[in-house]
Amino acid sequence: MARTRSNKTRFLILGLLSEGPLSGYEIRRLTQLRFRFFWSESYGQLYPELARLEAEGLIAPVKTPGGGRQRNVYRSTPAGTRALKAWLKQSVEPETHRFEILLKVYFSAVGDAEDLQRHVSEFRDRTRGALQQLEGAKASLQGAPDPHHNHDRVLLALDFGLRTYQAWVGWADQVLTPAARKGRS
Amino acid sequence: MARTRSNKTRFLILGLLSEGPLSGYEIRRLTQLRFRFFWSESYGQLYPELARLEAEGLIAPVKTPGGGRQRNVYRSTPAGTRALKAWLKQSVEPETHRFEILLKVYFSAVGDAEDLQRHVSEFRDRTRGALQQLEGAKASLQGAPDPHHNHDRVLLALDFGLRTYQAWVGWADQVLTPAARKGRS
DNA sequence: TTTGGCATGTAATCCGTTACATGATTAG
DNA sequence: CTAATCATGTAACGGATTACATGCCAAA
Numbered sequence: 001m002a003r004t005r006s007n008k009t010r011f012l013i014l015g016l017l018s019e020g021p022l023s024g025y026e027i028r029r030l031t032q033l034r035f036r037f038f039w040s041e042s043y044g045q046l047y048p049e050l051a052r053l054e055a056e057g058l059i060a061p062v063k064t065p066g067g068g069r070q071r072n073v074y075r076s077t078p079a080g081t082r083a084l085k086a087w088l089k090q091s092v093e094p095e096t097h098r099f100e101i102l103l104k105v106y107f108s109a110v111g112d113a114e115d116l117q118r119h120v121s122e123f124r125d126r127t128r129g130a131l132q133q134l135e136g137a138k139a140s141l142q143g144a145p146d147p148h149h150n151h152d153r154v155l156l157a158l159d160f161g162l163r164t165y166q167a168w169v170g171w172a173d174q175v176l177t178p179a180a181r182k183g184r185s
Numbered sequence: 186m187a188r189t190r191s192n193k194t195r196f197l198i199l200g201l202l203s204e205g206p207l208s209g210y211e212i213r214r215l216t217q218l219r220f221r222f223f224w225s226e227s228y229g230q231l232y233p234e235l236a237r238l239e240a241e242g243l244i245a246p247v248k249t250p251g252g253g254r255q256r257n258v259y260r261s262t263p264a265g266t267r268a269l270k271a272w273l274k275q276s277v278e279p280e281t282h283r284f285e286i287l288l289k290v291y292f293s294a295v296g297d298a299e300d301l302q303r304h305v306s307e308f309r310d311r312t313r314g315a316l317q318q319l320e321g322a323k324a325s326l327q328g329a330p331d332p333h334h335n336h337d338r339v340l341l342a343l344d345f346g347l348r349t350y351q352a353w354v355g356w357a358d359q360v361l362t363p364a365a366r367k368g369r370s
Numbered sequence: 371t372t373t374g375g376c377a378t379g380t381a382a383t384c385c386g387t388t389a390c391a392t393g394a395t396t397a398g
Numbered sequence: 399c400t401a402a403t404c405a406t407g408t409a410a411c412g413g414a415t416t417a418c419a420t421g422c423c424a425a426a
Contacts, residue, residue: 008283012288035287040283092285092286095283097222159356160287164353164356168349171344
């Protein structure tokens, strides 16, 4: 989708490390777990970026106590925190998106109508699944204690996803029920 | 955003050429005009891709009649139409998104609250502007004749954008009015 | 005559994923 | 013992933007 101007992987790292030391593997796991619906990060980005950040002095390795398997745990340095704060002050770059499904909708006259229905139907199912996961996450959050005082912010992010996915499911429903479409437009 | 697995620029080109011959410049202009809210394409992608498509025999140059400035106009070939149809049959690849604003929301505890308000406010203004443009486009479409019988599909794409942007503006409003947020959740 | 839009293209660079390569640890 | 998961990293590739380079044509 869209495309990024500046390197944001590093701020994901610095942001997560602001809550405590983590290894590359944990950063990746956390990102999948908490950010999956609005952010993705691959090892091929993560590990080289960790090396760069360390070279620049924005993060530092933490000695892992005792035995166990090899883990390279990092913490944020004061310079890293400063860099994160500076980034948080900067305006959000306007995002560009690339929705393959809309390209297919747009050109669907060239193909078969059933194919379009199938694509939209798959899109709806996929989005619905994601929506239910977010709903579950929100429900479990609201019952749980909030030791780090971050639930408010997590909820804001979740709500963005909920609203977005609801809109998309609604659109897919509209596309898949021509009667409703005629009535609407 | 996200990231794309296969080359979709070529199908944008083949799709647009399915409606008639165009030059690279016109493809770019049309993309900006009609697809801006869900697709972006730069010259650095477009021109090399046109050369590749021609080399593969999926598009062919059209002789431009008489004088005037230099324009390389292309048309789709039968092989190009076949390639487009084959792509239209393929399932949409699940999209991955990267919303910088959510990253900033998530880590906003490290920074100032006013900065977050500013970011969300800018996001709302930007999204609202795009929303109004889409509304205008929809209105002008509904009054106009439909010689190419493509208004239905255009409307579907527009509605996707309308619903999405409405959801985002709603979210931004929620973030910016804490009272409403308390009442809602 | 000079500015702005039309028009094409390349080079440098970066972003990002996938596949590969390797190996330790733990649960069954 | 063996499969799954933890864990780190690199190499190859392709996608995408930006900046640069060039020049024509029309209108003010």
